[in-house]
Amino acid sequence: MTKPRVTVIDIAKAAGVSKSTVSLVLQGSSLVNEGTRSKVNVVMRELGYVYNRGAANLRQAGAKSRIIGVVVNDLTNSFFAELAVGVDMVVQSAGFVQFLSNTGESIDRQREVVASMREHGISGLIVSPARATDAADFKPLVAAGIPVVVVVRNLPGAKVSSIVSDNQAGMMSAVQHLAELGHKRIAFLGGFPDTAVFDDRLAGYRNGVEAAGLGYREELVIASAPSRAGGVEAIGKAIGLADRPTAAVCFNDAVAFGVCDGLRARRLEPGSDFAVVGFDDVIEAQAAVPALTTVSVDPQGIGRRGAQMLLKQINAGKAEAETVTTAVRLVVRESCGAGMSVKIKQDFA
Amino acid sequence: MTKPRVTVIDIAKAAGVSKSTVSLVLQGSSLVNEGTRSKVNVVMRELGYVYNRGAANLRQAGAKSRIIGVVVNDLTNSFFAELAVGVDMVVQSAGFVQFLSNTGESIDRQREVVASMREHGISGLIVSPARATDAADFKPLVAAGIPVVVVVRNLPGAKVSSIVSDNQAGMMSAVQHLAELGHKRIAFLGGFPDTAVFDDRLAGYRNGVEAAGLGYREELVIASAPSRAGGVEAIGKAIGLADRPTAAVCFNDAVAFGVCDGLRARRLEPGSDFAVVGFDDVIEAQAAVPALTTVSVDPQGIGRRGAQMLLKQINAGKAEAETVTTAVRLVVRESCGAGMSVKIKQDFA
DNA sequence: TTAAATATTTGGAACGTTCCAATTCTGTCA
DNA sequence: TGACAGAATTGGAACGTTCCAAATATTTAA
Structure with a gap:
């Protein structure tokens, strides 16, 4: 059934050289004569030789397996x-x-x-x-x-x-962008608090709101699973807040998509009624409607x-x-409402 | 630098047994005494033994590497x-x-x-x-x-x-669906003709139009790269046709997205002005606008x-x-215009 | 108590490669 | 021609495992 393996010894025999020479050819050593090399190569092709990396690796102890x-x-x-x-x-x-x-x-x-x-x-x-x-x-x-x-x-x-990508700077630039658009109450939505990435992004958020003079308010950060479903959940809580936010930066794009879903379920249109910004710039981000404003990480x-x-x-x-x-870079699309007229935002603020 | 490898011999020595016994333990043989087995296991853990599959597989010639x-x-x-x-x-x-x-x-x-x-x-x-x-x-x-x-x-x-997925049946059901919606001129867009998949899908298209009594017309099949760019190109040619089609089945979803892009560039709205159906049901298909009607393949x-x-x-x-x-199954969403009123389609037909 | 049977363990000999030290070829130079 | 250098080749030994046949320990049956 399984054919007997062709080994370097078979090649050696067929080519009329020693196994050592064949080995040398295998490793492209310059020690071997050009004629011999090509002869060996021909024979290898004829017999259908397959290099056995396992064996090689065994011998070159410590050497690498590639x-x-x-x-x-x-x-x-x-x-x-x-x-x-x-x-x-x-x-x-x-x-x-x-x-x-x-x-x-x-x-x-x-x-x-x-x-x-x-x-x-x-x-x-x-x-x-x-x-x-x-x-x-x-x-x-x-x-x-x-x-x-x-x-x-x-x-x-x-x-x-x-x-790792510059989570902190990325989130900070997202917040800054929203602040420039006139938002005063910006939430941070989604993500599990026990991860280093969450910490970094949250820190960026905090720096951002503080730099914009908005002040950091704990009730505006709402954790959840870093998934679409988590986003729906988080926006639900955010909307329920007494002092409702008008914009949110999300832990990642999946959360952002969930947030959009949740907004629509409440007859709010992401972009015009509520600004949302994601993180990652996954492939779907630009094809979505509204196209997602997000932090691109390549x-x-x-x-x-x-x-x-x-x-x-x-x-x-x-x-x-x-x-x-x-480095990361904020990609401004539609979901942050950057294209909207100022009037709408003022109505809302 | 690289520590000397711990081998089965080291284990054997430390556990006071022979290497053969250790090997037996490694393979979970029932031949070895329970006490011996656990002793060996303990030693292995202590010394941080790592199994060397390369060596193993070398010996069990022909046997499998997993x-x-x-x-x-x-x-x-x-x-x-x-x-x-x-x-x-x-x-x-x-x-x-x-x-x-x-x-x-x-x-x-x-x-x-x-x-x-x-x-x-x-x-x-x-x-x-x-x-x-x-x-x-x-x-x-x-x-x-x-x-x-x-x-x-x-x-x-x-x-x-x-x-392979049932390309033929899938494409046929797509065509059938469009025919039921009242379309008379249905194009087949995108894909490279030198592939087996293309042949299958095209055959399904042909069967579909013939079964619907629409007749197969060669000018309605327009090949292109199976990509978004290819879709743009193909719809461009289709629109230029004297007897312009009102609907298209596409080689795959990427092409379908390209077709939508191309339609919009000509101020035609996919779904209402022109029906498009994709193939594959990639993850973006349902999030796109309009959501893509496509053949789902799992x-x-x-x-x-x-x-x-x-x-x-x-x-x-x-x-x-x-x-x-x-088996595949047609997922009807929006891009085929199934949700549109009949009037619009009649205007168009 | 002993032979037979069963359960457990064990030393080599492989597996296909690379490395080393040693050998055999080539010329070349005096 | 002989000696020598360099180029090219080569036979083991080794890598870490599994397999085999054989050895040893333990039970069982009589």
Whole structure:
């Protein structure tokens, strides 16, 4: 059934050289004579030789497998799909191959997946950690000399490199924009308070309202699941407030979409009746109606950058933990009401 | 720098047993005494042992690596991301791990990626082939006893299993729906004619118009790239036709979105002024305005199903090439004008 | 108590590669 | 011609595991 494998010894025999020579050819060594090299190559093609990386890797103990592990927490979210594509680009062109897994926010699955990757001898790991991931979880990896780069969500205690977008500045610019449009009561909606990303975005919100001279009011921040459903829930509470807000910055785009849904359910039109701003600039943001004003973060860029960082560490042999935050930029579309006449906003304020 | 690896021999020494016994424990053999087993397990934990699958698989020649390769042609398209998630679900729960790569429609990259996967000893491959993939490309794989399942796009000549959605029936029901709404001139827009999927969908279109007694007219099928830009281009040509169509079925949702863009650019409102129907039901379809009427295909289901099929073949040891087509269903939303009054349509017809 | 049966453990020999040190070729120079 | 340098090649040994056949421990049956 399964054909006997063609090995380097078979090639050697058929080409009339030693297995060592074949091995040299395999690694593109300059030691081997041009004629021999091509002869060996021909024979390999004829016999349908397939390199056995497992065996190779076994011998070059400690040397690298050329596999990069990538772990994301939600591949169906186009944000992470883009990220993976970004990683794939640089990883492939560096001659590595990508091992991608999805945890679906399950910390157990994350553990399984990472363990499995380790068994397969990955030379590095890029991970967007599931919620509530323990900083210590990646300790063994780095102790074994396997570089780890954490992306999107940072892991405060862990001694690993990370690359996150500038959540604070992004949220601050969103608030600032709304303030410039004349809004006085701006809410912060959605997200789970136990995450580092939430903290950063909230801090940005706080800085924003304070800088605008509006003052930070606790009742205006309403947490919820970072999903569409969470957004519906959050806006419901916000509308119920005695001193009702006229605008909101949302934890992410999914929440923002939910907020729009919730507004419509109450016969309020997002954009004209209530300003909403998202975060992430997922692919659907510009096609939505009204088009979502949001903070754009370029996930593919993060992926590329993270991969570069990882490769650098792999090549360097030593993992200098380094943290970079990537710039973000507010994309003004319709949902913030920027295109509306001033009159409407004044009626409302 | 890199610590010396902890091997099964180290464990054996520390636990006072032989390496063979440790190996037995590793494989959960029932031959080993309960006491010994737990002692070994404890030691493994203490020393931080990591199983070396490379070595294992080297020995069990022909035996399987528990890696499943997944190759898709466009991960940024949420259709394929969903598909990958579907595969991941069943693959992971079967104790396999997924190796995912993106070809971006490049046939060269596909070749590279598949070769690399083979070197790593995948036990099976799920692939959505890049355009113009040669059926013979997967020949060596199956010859080596590695099961291959082709999804989404089928590969006519290849002797591999495949699972595609029922493109023909889907397109036919779309045409039928438009005919029932009173449309007489229905165009088929977008897609590259050199693909099997195109042929299937076009055949469905043809059956549909003929069954509705409208007659098949060649000038109403206008090919283009299967993208948003392609859609714009195709609708441009369609509008220019002497006997202008009043409705269109599109090769896929991306084309359909492009068609909507093109209509608007000509001051025609999709839905009320011109009916458009897509194919795939990508995630954006329901959030778009107007919400896209489209043929829903459940990519995640295809992924799951494909993975199951592959696992079955892996376990059976023999690859019985099997072809399944999955059912699709028309989702009526707004872009087909189904919600419009009959009057408007009559004005138009 | 002993033989037979069963349960457990164990030392090599693989698996396909790379590395090392050593060997065999080429010329080249005196 | 012989010696020498450089180029090219080569036979083990090793990597960490599993498998096999064989050895040893423990029970059971008589």
